[in-house]
Amino acid sequence: MLATKPSERLSMFTRALENNPQENVTTxxxxxxxxxxxxxxxxxxxxxxxxxxxxxxxxITAIIGSSGCGKSTLLRTLNRMGELVAHTRTQGTVLLDxxxxxxxxxxxxxxxxxxxxxxxxxxxxxxPIFDNVAYGxxxxxxxxxxxxxxxxxxxxxxxxxxxVKDKLHESGLxxxxxxxxxxxxxxxxxxxPEVILMDEPxxxxxxxxxxxxxxxxxxxxxxxxxxxxxxxxxxxARVSDFTAFMNMNPQRAGVLVEFGPTKQIFTNPTKPETEDxxxxxxx
Amino acid sequence: MPRDTFEKQVHDLENTLLExxxxxxxxxxxxxxxxxxxxxxxxxxxxxxxxxxxxTRYELEDRTYTLLATQQPLASDLREIIAxxxxxxxxxxIADHAKNLAEIVMHMGDEPLLKPLIDIPRMADLxxxxxxxxxDAFARRDAEAGRxxxxxxxxxxxxxxxxFRELLTYVLADPRTVNRALSLLFAAHNLxxxxxxxxxxxxxxxxxxxxxLEELNVEHQxxxx
Numbered sequence: 001m002l003a004t005k006p007s008e009r010l011s012m013f014t015r016a017l018e019n020n021p022q023e024n025v026t027t028x029x030x031x032x033x034x035x036x037x038x039x040x041x042x043x044x045x046x047x048x049x050x051x052x053x054x055x056x057x058x059x060i061t062a063i064i065g066s067s068g069c070g071k072s073t074l075l076r077t078l079n080r081m082g083e084l085v086a087h088t089r090t091q092g093t094v095l096l097d098x099x100x101x102x103x104x105x106x107x108x109x110x111x112x113x114x115x116x117x118x119x120x121x122x123x124x125x126x127x128p129i130f131d132n133v134a135y136g137x138x139x140x141x142x143x144x145x146x147x148x149x150x151x152x153x154x155x156x157x158x159x160x161x162x163x164v165k166d167k168l169h170e171s172g173l174x175x176x177x178x179x180x181x182x183x184x185x186x187x188x189x190x191x192x193p194e195v196i197l198m199d200e201p202x203x204x205x206x207x208x209x210x211x212x213x214x215x216x217x218x219x220x221x222x223x224x225x226x227x228x229x230x231x232x233x234x235x236x237a238r239v240s241d242f243t244a245f246m247n248m249n250p251q252r253a254g255v256l257v258e259f260g261p262t263k264q265i266f267t268n269p270t271k272p273e274t275e276d277x278x279x280x281x282x283x
Numbered sequence: 284m285p286r287d288t289f290e291k292q293v294h295d296l297e298n299t300l301l302e303x304x305x306x307x308x309x310x311x312x313x314x315x316x317x318x319x320x321x322x323x324x325x326x327x328x329x330x331x332x333x334x335x336x337x338x339t340r341y342e343l344e345d346r347t348y349t350l351l352a353t354q355q356p357l358a359s360d361l362r363e364i365i366a367x368x369x370x371x372x373x374x375x376x377i378a379d380h381a382k383n384l385a386e387i388v389m390h391m392g393d394e395p396l397l398k399p400l401i402d403i404p405r406m407a408d409l410x411x412x413x414x415x416x417x418x419d420a421f422a423r424r425d426a427e428a429g430r431x432x433x434x435x436x437x438x439x440x441x442x443x444x445x446x447f448r449e450l451l452t453y454v455l456a457d458p459r460t461v462n463r464a465l466s467l468l469f470a471a472h473n474l475x476x477x478x479x480x481x482x483x484x485x486x487x488x489x490x491x492x493x494x495x496l497e498e499l500n501v502e503h504q505x506x507x508x
Contacts, residue, residue, distance in 0.1 A: 028340045237353035238289070266310030266352040 016080065030058035032195060032225040033078060033115075038092035040073055040082055047073045049253035050092075053244055055070055055195075060217055060226045062240035064233055069246045070077075070254020071229040075197050076226060079115035080108050087215075094193070100266040114221070116193035120200040122180030123171030126189070129164050136191035150190055158186035159216050178209025185216060189224070196220065198228040202235060214239045233278060237266045245274045289354050293363060296346055297422070300367050300374075301337045306419040310336070311477065312442050314384030315407035318470060319400055326385035333382040340375035344368060357451065359491075363416045368490035373480045373487075377414065380473040381479070387466050397453055397463035406442045406474040409435065410481070417484040429488030432481060433499040439478035446471040446492065 033055040040048035045126045046087045055078075058092050076082040077090060080101060091121075093100045102109045113136075123169045124132050134142075135149045142150060146274050155161040160182040164175070181201060188196055196219070202210040217239050219228055230236050236243055243265040245258045258265065258274045276282045310329055314432050317326040342446050347368040349355060413432050420428035450464040489497050 208285055215285055215287055234355050238355070263349045263351060267348055 007097065010013075018245075029059060030057045031055065032097065033227075034093075034095040034098075035078075036095070037075075038074070038077060038090070039162065040070075040077055041089040041092075042085070043087045046253040047250065049249055049251070049255050051246075051254070051256045053256055054241060055111050055225060055227055057122050058221055058223070059227050059241040060228060060239055061242045061244065062220055062236035063229045063244045063246060064231070064236045065246035065254070066248075066256075067168065067231065068279070069248050071231075072199050074254065075199055075227060075229045075248065077196070078197055079112050079117060081112070086102065092217070098118070109147055113191055114193055115195040115197060116188040116191065117197045117199070118181070118184050118188050118201050120203045122177055122184055122204065123185050124180050125174070129171045129172050130168040131215045133186045133190045135187060140191065142183055151186075154186040154190040155183075157189055157220065158182045158211065159219070160186055178211070178212055181205060181213055182216065185213075185220075189220070193224065195225045195227065198226065200230055201228065201231070210235070210261070226271060236260060244270075245271075245277060246283070247273055285456040289350075289356075289360075292350060292354075293356075293360060294347075296343065296350070296367055297455050299339065299346075300371055301418055301422060302335065303343070303371065303374055304414065306332070306336060306339075306376045307381070308414050309393065310378050311407055311411050311414070312380035315400075317382055319404065321388060321391070321396075326388040328333055329385040330382055330389075331398075333378050336378040342369050343371040347371075358363075362491045362494055366421065366487040369487050370418075370484050373483050377477050377480045380477045382475045384470055384474075385469050391463075391466055394463060396420060397450070397460055397467055402442050402446050403467065403470055403474065406446075406471060407412070409439055409442070410474055410477045412465055413439075413478065413481045414484075417435045417481050420488045422483070424488070424492040426489045426492040426495075429485040429492070430497075432488075432501065433485040435438055436478045436482050437501050439475060443471050443475040 031054045035051055035053050035055070038048055038051045039046060039088065051074060063074060065071050073082060077094060080090075080099075082088055082090060090102060094102060096111070096114065100106065101115075127135075130151055131152050134147055137147055137150050150164075152161065153165060160179060163179060164183075167174075171250045172180065175183060180206075185196075185201075202206075202213050205213065214235065217228070220226060221241075228236070228240065240262045243260065243262045244256055245265065246254050247256045258269060258271045260270070264270075265274060266278060269278065305507060310332055313325060313329045317323065347364055349369075350364055354360075413435050417429065417432045417436075419425075420432060447468060450468050453460045454464045479500075486497060486499055489495060
């Protein structure tokens with residue numbers, strides 16, 4: 001499947017979406033990011049082996065797989081967060097709108113501005129709610145009324161505004177776990193990224209807060225491209241449009257086993273390994 | 284609500300089912316009209332419509348599988364989605380029975396009807412009412428209404444027996460009428476089967492509303508004595 005030409009691949013996505021009645025897709029979808037022959041090393045240990053996959057625009061792509069298979073590592077290569085760890089090395093390319101983010105002329109700050117991230121544990125700054133969301137835009141020089149508008153809109157888009165509008169100057173840490181995570185989403189979208197990476201965003205949340213984040217992802221999808229790592233397979237099934245299943249090869253490096261429309265992965269996977277994983281026969 | 288998207292998907296699924304039900308109800312009407320008027324063009328269009336209904340059934344089936352595989356529905360959500368799947372299958376079979384009426388029209392060619400149609404249109408009217416009532420009961424998750432639809436199946440069975448006996452008198456009087464009698468008997472038989480399918484829908488309504496699996500009308504099969 002990954003050996004096909006890009007044009008064929010695009011039409012394959014489009015067809016898959018048209019055949020998916022869960023989707024109301026009227027327009028074709030572009031490829032936002034393209035991972036090509038990616039290898040990632042911690043020292044001499046190869047954690048990701050030769051991963052090639054496309055991430056469609058305005059869709060939710062889930063990466064699933066057992067613990068230690070390299071899901072989070074792969075996610076962090078998408079905005080060059082991986083290189084923040086010492087003695088790491090990345091090989092291969094990651095294209096964002098056709099440009100290699102690992103190109104030596106690429107501004108890494110700009111990459112991370114365009115590709116934002118929400119982490120597993122809600123990590124609001126120990127600051128008022130307003131300042132949490134205003135943090136990024138302020139760094140970019142936004143002030144005054146425009147800043148207030150951005151904060152309000154981001155909180156609205158993160159489905160949090162109604163709950164916090166009367167206490168914008170209270171600490172972000174005073175919110176519940178689920179609210180804190182939505183605050184982190186608001187903070188991420190305040191600088192208008194194009195892609196949002198989510199690393200187990202619901203791992204620390206109860207079921208209701210989880211459903212709220214999932215519903216939020218479904219609303220954000222029309223404006224952002226979302227990639228989520230989750231070891232909760234049911235969550236991947238519920239929210240994503242496309243699913244990537246990763247596993248470890250005998251050298252314990254993460255490989256991409258299968259990528260496809262979520263509906264197909266969960267009703268009729270093509271690889272026996274995927275079938276075994278999603279039916280709970282291993283992993 | 285935290286699961287608005289999922290709820291909308293289930294709601295859309297139900298709307299597709301109810302809309303399919305309306306189309307199926309019209310095929311019963313068209314089938315009997317074609318028989319009454321011997322309108323072969325109408326019969327042919329009915330056969331074409333059946334193919335569309337079959338497509339809707341597969342589309343609903345596909346959407347149901349996707350929801351089951353991806354959304355982990357539980358409790359009333361689970362019962363509702365399963366009921367939609369099973370009702371869609373019944374509806375598709377009901378449309379097949381209506382299509383059989385059209386096939387009879389095509390098969391009979393220009394041969395005149397053995398007798399004017401009286402009880403067959405009555406059966407068809409009753410089938411259509413029962414179908415509408417069963418789908419209303421589903422939309423309202425009204426187990427009692429689902430049960431009362433099934434009670435009306437007895438009337439349908441009685442009409443069928445009546446038709447059988449009447450046609451038998453024609454055949455006994457003149458054995459050459461056997462072909463024409465069998466055509467009408469086959470039409471009545473298809474309507475009687477539609478009643479049984481509607482009973483199955485009633486059972487699905489009860490399941491969706493209460494979670495209980497009840498078998499209705501087991502002792503009320505038509506008898507010919």
